[in-house]
Amino acid sequence: MGQVRVRFAPSPTGHLHVGGARTALFNYLLARQLQGVFVLRIEDTDMERSTEESVTVILESMEFLGLEWDEGPGKGGEFGPYFQSQRLDIYRKYADMLVKSGRAYECFCTPKELDEMRQAQKQRKEDLKYDGRCRHLTEEQRQEFIKQGKKSVLRFKAENEGVTVVNDLIKGKVTFDNHQLDDFVIIKSDGIPTYNFAVVIDDALMQISHVIRGEDHLSNTPKQIQIYKALDFNVPRFAHMPMILGPDKSLLSKRHGATSVTQFRDEGYLPSAMINYLALLGWSYDDAQTIFAKQELIDKFSLEKVSKNPAVFDIKKLQWMNGVYIRELEIDELYQMVLPHWQELEFLPKNPSNEQKERAKSILKSLQERIKLLSDLDDSAYYFFQDELRYNEKAVRKVLYKEGSLEILGYLLTELLAVKEFTQENLEPIFKQAQNKFERKLGDIMQPVRVAVTGTNVSPGIYDVLGLVGRAKSCQRIKNAMEMIKFHQKEV
RNA sequence: GCUCCCAUCGUCUAGUGGUCUAGGACACCGCCCUCUCACGGCGGAGACAGGGGUUCGACUCCCCUUGGGAGUACCA
Numbered sequence: 001m002g003q004v005r006v007r008f009a010p011s012p013t014g015h016l017h018v019g020g021a022r023t024a025l026f027n028y029l030l031a032r033q034l035q036g037v038f039v040l041r042i043e044d045t046d047m048e049r050s051t052e053e054s055v056t057v058i059l060e061s062m063e064f065l066g067l068e069w070d071e072g073p074g075k076g077g078e079f080g081p082y083f084q085s086q087r088l089d090i091y092r093k094y095a096d097m098l099v100k101s102g103r104a105y106e107c108f109c110t111p112k113e114l115d116e117m118r119q120a121q122k123q124r125k126e127d128l129k130y131d132g133r134c135r136h137l138t139e140e141q142r143q144e145f146i147k148q149g150k151k152s153v154l155r156f157k158a159e160n161e162g163v164t165v166v167n168d169l170i171k172g173k174v175t176f177d178n179h180q181l182d183d184f185v186i187i188k189s190d191g192i193p194t195y196n197f198a199v200v201i202d203d204a205l206m207q208i209s210h211v212i213r214g215e216d217h218l219s220n221t222p223k224q225i226q227i228y229k230a231l232d233f234n235v236p237r238f239a240h241m242p243m244i245l246g247p248d249k250s251l252l253s254k255r256h257g258a259t260s261v262t263q264f265r266d267e268g269y270l271p272s273a274m275i276n277y278l279a280l281l282g283w284s285y286d287d288a289q290t291i292f293a294k295q296e297l298i299d300k301f302s303l304e305k306v307s308k309n310p311a312v313f314d315i316k317k318l319q320w321m322n323g324v325y326i327r328e329l330e331i332d333e334l335y336q337m338v339l340p341h342w343q344e345l346e347f348l349p350k351n352p353s354n355e356q357k358e359r360a361k362s363i364l365k366s367l368q369e370r371i372k373l374l375s376d377l378d379d380s381a382y383y384f385f386q387d388e389l390r391y392n393e394k395a396v397r398k399v400l401y402k403e404g405s406l407e408i409l410g411y412l413l414t415e416l417l418a419v420k421e422f423t424q425e426n427l428e429p430i431f432k433q434a435q436n437k438f439e440r441k442l443g444d445i446m447q448p449v450r451v452a453v454t455g456t457n458v459s460p461g462i463y464d465v466l467g468l469v470g471r472a473k474s475c476q477r478i479k480n481a482m483e484m485i486k487f488h489q490k491e492v
Numbered sequence: 493g494c495u496c497c498c499a500u501c502g503u504c505u506a507g508u509g510g511u512c513u514a515g516g517a518c519a520c521c522g523c524c525c526u527c528u529c530a531c532g533g534c535g536g537a538g539a540c541a542g543g544g545g546u547u548c549g550a551c552u553c554c555c556c557u558u559g560g561g562a563g564u565a566c567c568a
Binding site for chain 1: 494495496497498504515516517526528529532564565567
């Protein structure tokens with residue numbers, strides 16, 4: 001067997017969807033495992049919907065996930081160009097070959113005529129397929145149509161006898177009755193090839209050995225195989241992976257929430273977690289392991305272990321896994337990841353001082369095991385950096401307005417202002433003393449302070465919070481809280 | 493309609509005729525740890541879609557039904 005060459009061929013009509021990302025991943029894993037080549041090809045033959053921005057976003061997404069391609073945009077390669085829009089003359093050449101060999105012919109049917117034909121077929125409950133009315137046009141008829149200015153497409157003359165077998169690496173042997181096939185269009189009236197034609201020419205010319213793609217392409221495969229054979233190309237190995245579904249079991253789409261890689265990136269998902277989760281969606285190694293580093297996936301991946309059934313995208317599990325990877329991060333890595341965003345939010349200045357850096361890292365350390373997404377930090381870290389507190393109403397009511405809170409806060413305020421060094425070691429005794437003095441549970445002492453200083457009843461350990469927020473700000477916030485309580489008591 | 497694919501806990505899955513009173517992970521519930529939350533630990537509930545075969549024996553093989561998904565374009 002020759003070298004393994006696989007490809008990912010997205011059409012730039014939007015963001016990179018997680019389904020596409022998983023297809024890219026499986027191709028990538030196989031290429032790396034077998035020292036093969038991973039080709040990225042842009043299928044931009046849909047002039048209406050393809051955009052430049054979309055290409056950029058897709059490349060960005062691939063890079064974010066760490067799925068480096070060996071040939072393709074920005075990389076070059078000896079089988080280029082890697083944009084289908086730049087390969088039009090190539091498709092034309094092979095289309096002409098098919099015409100010459102009698103395997104393709106011009107069709108002058110208008111969309112309206114075709115539509116009427118299908119309507120009629122529907123009424124008669126026949127199969128919906130092109131009836132081949134232009135298959136045997138005489139030269140005179142052809143000239144007449146051209147004289148009338150009618151546009152034509154090129155249709156492939158499909159073989160209707162026998163069967164076409166796809167030996168799919170995931171699905172197994174799949175047999176199609178050729179009787180099902182009709183003479184499908186390979187070149188549109190504007191001269192652009194259709195997907196089923198271009199994909200064959202490109203995969204053949206780019207010497208793709210394994211076509212790994214979504215199951216939505218399985219039904220198209222017999223058409224493509226016929227083209228391979230008509231052109232005397234080697235037929236590659238096929239592997240069709242199951243679709244990704246939403247919670248309602250319909251195809252995963254925007255309707256189900258985030259589906260694009262960039263969106264996940266912006267919400268604070270880590271590439272490592274995305275890769276790990278996507279790999280497990282439709283593939284498994286054994287009954288024990290769920291956490292896989294990329295290299296491990298490369299070593300252990302195999303198409304044979306890819307599941308045949310569609311998988312529901314479980315955002316909860318992805319979130320859990322993201323938490324796992326966040327916890328594994330070195331604090332410096334985590335800092336680097338959040339820095340740009342924190343600068344945007346003005347948590348940190350453009351050029352943070354060493355002191356600011358260290359403080360930020362301490363804050364991250366206290367929050368690291370409490371977050372699932374990097375974006376969780378927006379809410380759980382802001383009170384370390386911003387003066388204005390966003391009070392959680394429920395917490396205020398439950399904790400601050402609880403009987404005794406005012407006295408506890410008043411006592412603690414005095415002590416906190418008086419203590420020499422504002423450190424964890426010095427803070428702890430103060431709270432213990434308060435506990436004895438008021439004869440309350442430690443929690444009853446801590447919670448009012450927590451809400452006063454953070455605005456909520458959920459935060460890292462209170463000594464950490466106080467130390468990180470600092471004496472001045474902590475005490476000021478406690479005063480503010482006391483004012484709130486007094487005001488509330490007057491109201492009632 | 494026609495063609496193709498698929499079918500184990502709510503979800504992702506392990507399981508390739510006896511090892512299954514079906515294993516793991518997420519989610520869920522309870523307990524423990526504890527200043528809240530999280531982390532961690534322990535425990536619980538929870539599945540072989542249905543019906544026929546084949547076989548000494550079916551989650552595992554075959555058929556049918558049902559249910560889901562895909563394709564059937566001058567989209568990819």
